[in-house]
């Protein structure tokens with residue numbers, strides 16, 4: 001079946017929501033709905049999504065569309081799917097934009113430790129399995145071992161890592177990406193997709209955003225319309241704290257899709273719904289482990305079935 005593996009902790013956490021749904025009856029519906037709203041907020045859905053979900057139920061109860069506990073739960077799950085899918089409808093489906101001919105360039109951003117480099121590795125494996133030739137650009141020049149980490153992934157997945165430019169005197173992500181894009185575009189038969197890793201240090205946010213903005217610009221200067229995707233990697237164990245990061249990155253450079261990592265290690269998976277409700281940016285992939293196959297294309301229905309029995 002399509003139920004997600006890796007959302008067990010969130011499912012356990014949402015046992016309290018399950019219990020409330022099982023208490024519900026038409027006669028004292030309102031008390032349970034209020035408790036349900038609180039439980040959703042406490043489970044990291046956030047006030048906006050919790051309110052929207054409960055309001056939706058209230059309206060359907062009023063219209064007589066919900067009469068029993070079974071239909072209450074089905075409607076709640078349907079509303080969650082509705083929120084998760086609304087962003088995809090607005091801005092393209094779950095698949096990544098890859099052009100039929102020429103080099104496709106994908107930019108991957110996010111703060112340190114969120115799982116960016118791992119995601120770049122997992123993406124390269126997915127693309128390789130689909131028959132694409134992949135080059136990785138090691139734009140995280142700030143972290144000492146980031147290039148080596150990418151080389152390990154590249155070796156595992158049949159990709160390669162673009163060499164640094166010879167004239168680079170000190171680590172410079174903008175130069176690394178410019179050089180990788182230039183090489184990739186010069187001989188297009190060489191690779192189909194260039195995935196660009198970036199630095200995510202946070203001790204100086206303005207500098208980071210400025211640098212990432214320049215990274216993006218250098219790619220669009222190299223090829224019109226590039227990058228075809230700008231993916232933001234967010235650590236889902238931080239719950240709704242993901243929102244602040246996402247807003248900032250989106251304001252600076254525009255994000256086309258989210259990758260939410262480490263869902264396997266958190267009970268805060270409800271935040272996935274809250275983030276999409278607040279931002280309206282589609283989730284493209286979900287990370288549910290450290291292995292190469294632990295990156296799943298996001299499927300709203302399967303996800304909701306995974307968190308709520």
Ligand code: GDP
Nearest residue numbers: 112113114115116117118261262287288289290
């Ligand atoms: P970066 O600093 O953003 O590039 O982060 P890394 O890719 O180096 O990842 C930081 C840590 O998170 C590493 O130990 C990864 O193995 C781990 N990690 C990344 N994605 C996932 C995931 O989906 N699930 C789990 N459990 N761990 C992950």
